[in-house]
Amino acid sequence: MMLGLARKITERCGPPIVCSLSGEDIFLEKIRPPYYVRTRQLLRERAAEIQAFVALNEYYANFMSEYLSIGREQVHVIPHGLNLEGHGSPHKKSAEGPQRIGYLARICKDKGLHLLLEACEILIQEHGCTNIEVHAAGYLGAGDRGYFQHIQRRVDQGPLAKKFQYHGELDRDNKIAFLQSLDIFSTPTLYPESKGLPLLEAWANAIPAVVPGHGAFTELVADTEGGILFEPHNPGDLAKCLAELLENRDRANHLGKLGQVAILDRYHSKIMARRTKEFYEKISL
Structure with missing residues (x-):
């Protein structure tokens, strides 16, 4: 630009x-x-x-x-590298409590919050996964308030009534706490993602992910094995993949751990800084 x-x-x-x-x-x-x-x-x-x-x-x-x-x-x-301070393990959760599906991104149509909510409606109605909650966080700009109000009205009138909560825009500490409270992470962008930073942040806290099979997500999931890819724009397939992890907690925990291992190994700020330094030294010769 x-x-x-x-x-x-x-x-x-x-x-x-x-x-x-x-x-x-x-x-x-x-x-x-x-x-x-x-x-x-x-x-x-x-x-x-x-x-x-x-x-x-x-x-x-x-x-x-x-x-x-x-x-x-x-x-x-030069792949993304996280500052790992504060990141760690997910919160211990009650076996009887609701399973939390989380979204972390700007609140807008492009990022696909409506798609996640539609998939979670399918989860309840067709897969019998009634003990769930959907939690979303991220910046909501003035231009996207109408979009959010529309999906909030839909939630209030459907099977997700009283099962959805928007947490607003979070600072770093609260963002990490938010991620650690989740059971599954999903930001189902409509467009091929170029960065995927919230996905890496979820993995830094051992949270398994279900993301669309396009853009950087395909590459990141293939490298880390920390999640499942669903067919982009398909809420039914997203619901199916979410159900797979909700119904098999051992597999979900395993995927989350694989994602975390990858972050600790090759997606942290120290290795990104080293790669950046080496690149600029090479190009300046």
């Missing part, structure tokens, strides 16, 4: 220019004609002036190399 600055920086200062890539296409794809075509054209022109790009995963590196019409070798991958 800041490609337009690169030419002037190069002219005045002369260092190699590196541009990070982290989901800009979601905004760009909403630009209306006739500005969309011109914007894409300018991005491709200015991308040619950048020495290197950095993405958080192979999926987005491949996607953006085509999107910007640049060589794949120009896009380097």
Whole structure:
């Protein structure tokens, strides 16, 4: 999004220019004609002036190399790394208490909260999983309040009545506590996810995940084995995958532990810092 600055920086200062890539296409794809075509054209022109790009995963590196019409070798991958302080084990839960399915992301249609709620209605009505609660947290902007009010009305009138709670936007400590309170994590984005940070945060607390099989999620689940992929946009398949874990707690706990092991091994801030340092030292030679 800041490609337009690169030419002037190069002219005045002369260092190699590196541009990070982290989901800009979601905004760009909403630009209306006739500005969309011109914007894409300018991005491709200015991308040619950048020495290197950095993405958080192979999926987005491949996607953006085509999107910007640049060589794949120009896009380097440095995976996300979490600050692990405060993360740990999930809260001990009563065997009789409700099982908590959690969503952590911005409250908007693109992130798929409505899809999760529809899947949980199916869980209750078709799978007999009545002892559940759905808990959501994340920023709710003014432009998305109508969306949230609509799904809240649906919840209040359906099988999830009194089983759904929105916790608002959380600070770091409360976010970690929220994640540790869950049994299963799911943020069923409608678009191919470019980052997947909340998923990594769930795994840092040994919470198993059910996420759509597209974008970075496919790559992260394949690498960590910390969750199940469902067919994107399909609430019935999401419900089926959630039921599999709700009905087999040993498997769910195993997946959560696998995710946590992967975070501790290769998705933490120290290794990300080392990889970043090595990359910038190499490109500055």
